[in-house]
Amino acid sequence: MAVSLVNPDGLPQVSVYRQVAVATGSRLVFVAGQVARDADGRRVGDGDLAAQVEQSYLNVGTALAAVGGSFEDVAKLTIYVVDWTPDKMPLFRDGLARASAKLGVSPAAPATLVGVAALAEPDLLVEVEAVAVLD
Numbered sequence: 001m002a003v004s005l006v007n008p009d010g011l012p013q014v015s016v017y018r019q020v021a022v023a024t025g026s027r028l029v030f031v032a033g034q035v036a037r038d039a040d041g042r043r044v045g046d047g048d049l050a051a052q053v054e055q056s057y058l059n060v061g062t063a064l065a066a067v068g069g070s071f072e073d074v075a076k077l078t079i080y081v082v083d084w085t086p087d088k089m090p091l092f093r094d095g096l097a098r099a100s101a102k103l104g105v106s107p108a109a110p111a112t113l114v115g116v117a118a119l120a121e122p123d124l125l126v127e128v129e130a131v132a133v134l135d
Helices: 049-066 086-103
Strands: 003-006 020-023 027-034 074-082 111-116 126-134
Touching: 020 074, 027 049, 049 074, 049 086, 049 126
Parallel strands: 074 111
Antiparallel strands: 003 020, 027 126, 074 126
């Protein structure tokens, strides 16, 4: 595995992600922001944050698999959520848990969640982008 995830002493011990990723691989993979669209481009989870989080993470997993990777290779995630407020965290975690179960992994790479006013299309609630390192 080309990425080791660490929660160093002296930093908060966050349960849903790790504070640091150490990459030793030789091939960088940059996955464009993935949204709640299926393979045919149809919207998934209209107005449902959990469903859109799930589909966005599944799409990242599909993109990584296409180049021989998986979430175990992810060094950094950036998540953009429309009109983010902390009370949306249970919905976010629900969607993440469902995606994790389907992917068979726990996406725990360092992550930044950013609240935004809007995404590229008005029906999108979340977008997830990833940087991965492969051997």
